[in-house]
Amino acid sequence: MNYTEIQLTISPDFTDILMAELANLGFESFVETDEGLNAYILEPDFDEAAIQSIVDKYAGQTAIAYQINSLEKKNWNEEWERNYQPIEVQGRIRVRASFHEPDAGFQYDIVINPKMSFGTGHHETTAMMLEHQLSVDAAGKTVLDVGSGTGILAVLAALQGAERVVAFDIEEWAVENARENAELNGCSPIEVFQGTIHDVNPDERFDIVLANINRNVLLADIPVYVRLIKPGGTLLVSGFYEQDAPDIEEKGRAEGLTKTGQLSQNRWVSLRFDQYTDGPSGTTV
Incomplete structure (x- = not known):
C-alpha cells in the first residue's frame, strides 16, 4: 500500500496550523x-476534497498551493538514505542508520533503517517518547508498543531490559521493518504482528504501554490501553498538539490514570500517565 504525499507551499507562519489541520484528517507524518x-497519509485514507476545504479555509489569509504525489516504498527508501542523519536524545540515546558509524559514548546506540515506516526519532513526537522512556524502569517489565512503525520504541524498551516486548502495526511493511530493526539491535525476541489494538489478547496485561499515534485514535483507544495495563502500570502517549493535550489528559483521568509527566516540542506534546494503587490489594485509584 502506497502513501500519498501532499507538498504544500505556504508561509512559515501557517506551517503549524496546517499540520494540525492535516493531522485531524489522519496524516501521519510531516516534513517542513x-x-x-x-x-503523508496512507493512499486509501486520502481525501482530496478535504484538502481543498482546508486550502479554501486559509486562502484568504495567506498564499497557499499544493501538489499531490503517490509515494512508493522504493522512493521513500531513497529519500531517507539521502537525508537521514543521526539524532540524539538527552545525551543518552543516539539513533542512526546502519550506514553510520557507531558511537560508544551513548548509553543506547540504536540502529533504525526506516524504509517506508515512520518513526526514526527525527519527529518531535518520537523523540519525546524516547525521552519519556528514559524515565521509566523497563527492566524485567512487559511492554506493548502500539502502532510500532519502525519499532524504535520497542527496541529501546528491549535494550532497557524489558522481559517481554510486543509490538504491532496495521501495515505489513512496518511489521517487516520493525522485525528487521529489532534484529539489527540484537532484540530479535521482540514479538511483532500485523493488526490493531483489538487484536491484542484481551487477557494479557502489560506494565508499560507506548502509543505514538494521533489524537483521534488515542481518544478512542485509551480505554482499551487501560484494560491492558497492569495495576501500577504506565502509559506513554504522543502524536498530538498542545491544544489537544487537555482532551487526552481528561480521557486518561476518566479511565483512572494520573498524569505524571508532560513534554512539549514545537507545539507537539507527549504525556506520561501512571495507574496508582492504594495498597497491597492492588485496587487502582
Whole structure:
C-alpha cells in the first residue's frame, strides 16, 4: 500500500496550523521544507476534497498551493538514505542508520533503517517518547508498543531490559521493518504482528504501554490501553498538539490514570500517565 504525499507551499507562519489541520484528517507524518510542508497519509485514507476545504479555509489569509504525489516504498527508501542523519536524545540515546558509524559514548546506540515506516526519532513526537522512556524502569517489565512503525520504541524498551516486548502495526511493511530493526539491535525476541489494538489478547496485561499515534485514535483507544495495563502500570502517549493535550489528559483521568509527566516540542506534546494503587490489594485509584 502506497502513501500519498501532499507538498504544500505556504508561509512559515501557517506551517503549524496546517499540520494540525492535516493531522485531524489522519496524516501521519510531516516534513517542513523551504517551500512549506510535506505531509503523508496512507493512499486509501486520502481525501482530496478535504484538502481543498482546508486550502479554501486559509486562502484568504495567506498564499497557499499544493501538489499531490503517490509515494512508493522504493522512493521513500531513497529519500531517507539521502537525508537521514543521526539524532540524539538527552545525551543518552543516539539513533542512526546502519550506514553510520557507531558511537560508544551513548548509553543506547540504536540502529533504525526506516524504509517506508515512520518513526526514526527525527519527529518531535518520537523523540519525546524516547525521552519519556528514559524515565521509566523497563527492566524485567512487559511492554506493548502500539502502532510500532519502525519499532524504535520497542527496541529501546528491549535494550532497557524489558522481559517481554510486543509490538504491532496495521501495515505489513512496518511489521517487516520493525522485525528487521529489532534484529539489527540484537532484540530479535521482540514479538511483532500485523493488526490493531483489538487484536491484542484481551487477557494479557502489560506494565508499560507506548502509543505514538494521533489524537483521534488515542481518544478512542485509551480505554482499551487501560484494560491492558497492569495495576501500577504506565502509559506513554504522543502524536498530538498542545491544544489537544487537555482532551487526552481528561480521557486518561476518566479511565483512572494520573498524569505524571508532560513534554512539549514545537507545539507537539507527549504525556506520561501512571495507574496508582492504594495498597497491597492492588485496587487502582
